[in-house]
Amino acid sequence: MSIEDLRVHQEVCTRCSQCKFVPMPESPAFATLCPSVDHGQFHAFSGSGKLITAYALSQGRATVNERLIESVYACTMCGACDTACKTNMGDLVEPLDTLYELRATLASDGHVPPAVTHAMQRIRQEGSRFGPRVDRSRWAENLALPDATRQRVEVLLHVGDDNAHDQAAWPQLHTVVRLLRQAGVDFGTAHDAESDAGGYAHDTGFRTDARRLAEAQAELLRRAGAKVLLTASAEAYAAFRNVYPRLGVDLSFVRVVHATDFLLELVETGRLAVRAARDTTVTYHDPCRLGRLSEPYQPWHGQWITVMNTLSVPDSPRPVRFGNGGNHEAPRRLLRRIDGLRLVEMPRNRLFAYCCGAGGGAAEAYPEMAQAAALQRLQEARSTGAHTLVTACSGCQRHLADVARAHGVDIEVQGVFDLLAPASAPVGAATVKGC
Numbered sequence: 001m002s003i004e005d006l007r008v009h010q011e012v013c014t015r016c017s018q019c020k021f022v023p024m025p026e027s028p029a030f031a032t033l034c035p036s037v038d039h040g041q042f043h044a045f046s047g048s049g050k051l052i053t054a055y056a057l058s059q060g061r062a063t064v065n066e067r068l069i070e071s072v073y074a075c076t077m078c079g080a081c082d083t084a085c086k087t088n089m090g091d092l093v094e095p096l097d098t099l100y101e102l103r104a105t106l107a108s109d110g111h112v113p114p115a116v117t118h119a120m121q122r123i124r125q126e127g128s129r130f131g132p133r134v135d136r137s138r139w140a141e142n143l144a145l146p147d148a149t150r151q152r153v154e155v156l157l158h159v160g161d162d163n164a165h166d167q168a169a170w171p172q173l174h175t176v177v178r179l180l181r182q183a184g185v186d187f188g189t190a191h192d193a194e195s196d197a198g199g200y201a202h203d204t205g206f207r208t209d210a211r212r213l214a215e216a217q218a219e220l221l222r223r224a225g226a227k228v229l230l231t232a233s234a235e236a237y238a239a240f241r242n243v244y245p246r247l248g249v250d251l252s253f254v255r256v257v258h259a260t261d262f263l264l265e266l267v268e269t270g271r272l273a274v275r276a277a278r279d280t281t282v283t284y285h286d287p288c289r290l291g292r293l294s295e296p297y298q299p300w301h302g303q304w305i306t307v308m309n310t311l312s313v314p315d316s317p318r319p320v321r322f323g324n325g326g327n328h329e330a331p332r333r334l335l336r337r338i339d340g341l342r343l344v345e346m347p348r349n350r351l352f353a354y355c356c357g358a359g360g361g362a363a364e365a366y367p368e369m370a371q372a373a374a375l376q377r378l379q380e381a382r383s384t385g386a387h388t389l390v391t392a393c394s395g396c397q398r399h400l401a402d403v404a405r406a407h408g409v410d411i412e413v414q415g416v417f418d419l420l421a422p423a424s425a426p427v428g429a430a431t432v433k434g435c
């Protein structure tokens, strides 16, 4: 695939700018949808603007400079433009496909912000951009978790390097382990053999690295023989479901599930009882990679044909991702089942959640843009009256908490699993509703 192959989409972009806004906003104060154009304040930073850039580059009518690189990489690859565009234009434009292709083109020519290049070097050397491989299993010291690369287990728990290297995420991982054990799940981890799943490499344009990481992950799974790939990482979940099919890496031999879905299933089938770790009002931030971006991608091998001399149409049914096939509800259903927690919604939620600013390499390359996005999201959370902003991605959590602290925003930031406790554990008092 190349930018040129997607010209049929780029040409029908009407420049309507709907990809910058929530289609039917609940609040004029929180109606924008694209952190990139909110930062750049210029059309080139929007999804549509990136289509124009891609088109111009492929036609040899633009040259790469610092500002062009900023317009492409000061973007979290959150997919909100894709979802908003499809709400208005159906499957005609497909902004995200061109965004992926544009970054792959720039990266192959070496036009990448230095911070992203540095992160990719760390992934190649250590299997993670967050820390050395020798530290990958420190979170699990003294837990005696089975090594799924040495002994057969039913469920392989993919921790995610964002979780494994972030000490603030460790209590959540410990909660997940306690809950899985309480439910009698036969699980293990790949210990230090686990690596970055490849989502970051793909999102930043390093497709060869992404494929290498994906193939290594698939091989590890094949050897381990587990039936279920359970991940606690939103970024990895999106990689397994959305990125791997784009790279031609097959995971169909294993069931892929996120920890929120898995634990909800255990609760709803009566295998697990959980309770609130504390009494509070929360609002839920949909991580882009757990929500919109985890909708499975299905490759299409048809062709676009021209009918009536003007209209481009697919010659066979073409699967289209509208963003609604991602995981928006499991974390909410999990939170709602717990007495002692009240869940209120932000104006921008689910399909049209505003990105926290941390993804796609933006936080390391353009931190001022990433901070502005987080600040806007924190203010939106504050507008609900919630005491706690809860999310299901340690990357979002870390970024939002850092910005809240730096800017003195009075709201607590927590992960979903921070708020759960096994029903038999000696914290809190509330129990699960309807179990």
Ligand code: SF4
Residues within 6 Å of the ligand: 012, 013, 014, 015, 016, 017, 018, 019, 020, 047, 048, 051, 084, 085, 086, 088, 089, 093, 095
């Ligand atoms: S990408 Fe879609 S929503 Fe954005 S300007 Fe083009 S047609 Fe409109």
Ligand code: SF4
Residues within 6 Å of the ligand: 033, 034, 035, 036, 037, 045, 046, 047, 050, 074, 075, 076, 077, 078, 079, 080, 081, 082, 099, 355
């Ligand atoms: S992916 Fe997100 S940040 Fe990037 S252009 Fe689209 S909406 Fe804006």
